[in-house]
Amino acid sequence: MAGLVRTVQGISVPSFFYGTAWKEERTEELTRAALAVGFRAIDTANQRRHYVEAAVGNAVAATLEDRRLKREDLFLQTKFTFLDGQDHRLPYDPRADVATQVQQSLESSLAHLKTGYVDSLILHGPSRARGLTDADWQAWRAMQEEQWAGRARLIGVSNISLEQLTALYEEAAAKPAFVQNRCFAHTGWDGAVRAFCDQHGIAYQGFSLLTANVRQIQRPEVEQIARRLGRTLPQVIFRYALQVGMIPLTGTTDETHMREDLGCFDFELSADDLATITSSTA
Secondary structure (H helix, E strand, C coil): CCCCEEEECCEEEECCEEECCCCHHHHHHHHHHHHHHCCCEEECCCCCCCCCHHHHHHHHHHHHHCCCCCHHHCEEEEEECCHHHCCCCCCCCCCCCHHHHHHHHHHHHHHHHCCCCEEEEEECCCCCCCCCCHHHHHHHHHHHHHHHHCCEEEEEEECCCHHHHHHHHHHCCCCCCEEEEECCHHHCCCHHHHHHHHHHCCEEEEECCCCCCHHHHCCHHHHHHHHHHCCCHHHHHHHHHHHCCEEEEECCCCHHHHHHHHHHHHCCCCHHHHHHHHCCCC
């Protein structure tokens, strides 16, 4: 397996994910390429508005058919998305209760991905920007049932605030294994949420590390780190993410960049480098 793994709630999880959002007709091609260059964790969602989950499944199936990898070599992560985050191409009955929608969405994901289980099932985000609603708790309890039944090995939540995460952690019977957030440098790289995750054994997945932070990444002091190390700016940012405890996601559509991104395991940043990047918030 390319790169490193970490243990989350007793399960081995690759330290770098390939994200498949917004790939449309290139989804299968790009997922196959990511697997070919060494990615072993694939992030998708049963949300046709932004993902083509069935194409991810086709890529996984083709890779397994080639006998280059076994199912247990891969980490497949999908998401349940509330109705407000979907378009008309729904993976569940919109008239059903939330628990039934979670069940139907996961059944559809398992069919798309051609597997009997997913390694991670993520709540794509709370139903409101503040607080947790009854719908959120219905979804989480249904996800817990899927975990206990073995159809989702781990469960987690995305696009969540510290206030919401604290409430979820305190009340949930099955604690979240993952938080997946868009990670902004101007918030200290989501420092408050990451600190909570560190304190409670939750693995933090950071997405949009590059696209959400273009100005900060291109600051002269960060570019100087990359030049000194002979690395690309994305490699430096992904290495930073790894060293501060994140699981980074990349969604590059360039196979050369895929290979380069995996090169973040081949070097280390100094304490001064980490401090420089942490403070790149302007």
